Amino acid sequence: MCACAWAPVEDTAELALSERGAGGFGHTGTSMNLIIPMAGRGSRLRPHTLTVPKPLVHVAGKPIVQHLVEDLAAMSPRPFDNIAFVIGDFGEQVEADLLALAAALGAKGHIRHQEQPLGTAHAVHCAKELLEGETVVAFADTCSAQTFSWTLRPMGTFL
Numbered sequence: 001m002c003a004c005a006w007a008p009v010e011d012t013a014e015l016a017l018s019e020r021g022a023g024g025f026g027h028t029g030t031s032m033n034l035i036i037p038m039a040g041r042g043s044r045l046r047p048h049t050l051t052v053p054k055p056l057v058h059v060a061g062k063p064i065v066q067h068l069v070e071d072l073a074a075m076s077p078r079p080f081d082n083i084a085f086v087i088g089d090f091g092e093q094v095e096a097d098l099l100a101l102a103a104a105l106g107a108k109g110h111i112r113h114q115e116q117p118l119g120t121a122h123a124v125h126c127a128k129e130l131l132e133g134e135t136v137v138a139f140a141d142t143c144s145a146q147t148f149s150w151t152l153r154p155m156g157t158f159l
Contacts, residue, residue, distance in 0.1 A: 031081040031133035034072060034107070035152060037123030038140035039088040039114035053090050055140035065140040066101055072138055073105045083095035084110040085140075088117075 042054030055065035065085075073080060083102040087094070095111045102109030112126040125138055 010106070031130075031134055032076065032078055033130040033135040034069070034080045035086065035124055035130055035135060035137045036065065036084065036140050037086045037114070037120055037126075037137070039086055039117065039123055041088075041117070047151045053088070053094065056090075056094065057155045065098070068138055068140060069101055069105065070137060073107075074135075080105060080107040081133075082110060082130050083107045084112055084130050086112045086114050086123045086126045088114060 016112045036055075038053070038055040040054060042048075042057075045054050045057065048054075048057050055068075056063045058064075059067065069083065079104075083105070085095075085098045085102075087098070098111065099109035110127065110130070116125050120139075124131075
């Protein structure tokens with residue numbers, strides 16, 4: 001049995017895609033997705049994480065997760081269609097803020113709950129519906145300046 005839970009989201013809370021339409025800017029129907037597992041306790045960052053989840057700790061004026069999402073969106077070969085945040089029990093305001101972050105980038109935001117701490121692979125499994133199409137899995141506590149080069153390849157092909 002899966003210990004993941006779908007967040008009950010009303011129509012008004014789940015934010016719509018931008019005006020780019022189904023399939024994005026001129027590509028052939030494969031969605032571009034981002035999954036961010038961020039349900040951990042943040043115990044190594046105590047005392048900062050006693051009241052704030054680790055991905056929401058502010059660094060240089062913004063939450064770590066906001067830096068990550070904005071940087072990935074800027075580097076992506078095309079806009080993200082969907083961004084899933086896999087969280088613990090962070091509260092309704094945090095969920096609303098994460099959905100607003102996705103919407104600000106023109107993506108549909110999704111909240112998925114990992115009810116038991118069963119590891120990173122399990123957290124990704126909680127957002128398994130976004131593994132269809134082209135998907136990036138990024139960790140919300142990653143905060144570093146990097147230069148990446150993206151090469152999209154068909155499933156099953158390697159460098």
